[in-house]
Amino acid sequence: MAYGGAAAAHAAVVQAVKTSGVIVRLEPSEFVLIASKARNPLIVASKAGWRGNKFSYLTSYKGLAFYAQSSQPLDLPGDAEIVNAKQIWVPS
Structure with a gap:
């Protein structure tokens, strides 16, 4: 039974990544x-923990999504548009 639950969890993560x-x-x-490097980047920021x-950040650049987590707020570019989110979830 535990195997079925683990397989379902794995399938959910695979679907989230897709x-x-x-x-x-x-x-x-x-x-x-x-x-x-980006012009007027859109950055999603969230406090967590x-x-x-903990501070989480998400942005895109050249078609890829970039994520970072820090114990201190980051010094973001002045031309960035910041969206404050309640939570950022990324598959592990």
Whole structure:
């Protein structure tokens, strides 16, 4: 029975990846570098964690989605449009 549950969970993750496309996880400094290369980047930002002590960021560049998580707010480009989201979920 446990195998069936694990298989269903795996299938759900595979479907989520197919739906969302490729998500590239970066270190926070690399995320800022990618975001600074784009003109007027759209960045989705979210506070997470038990005490709101984790910051998640998502943006796209050249057809790929880039994601980073940091313990401190990132210094984002001044021309970025920031969308504050309640939560960012990416498949693991």
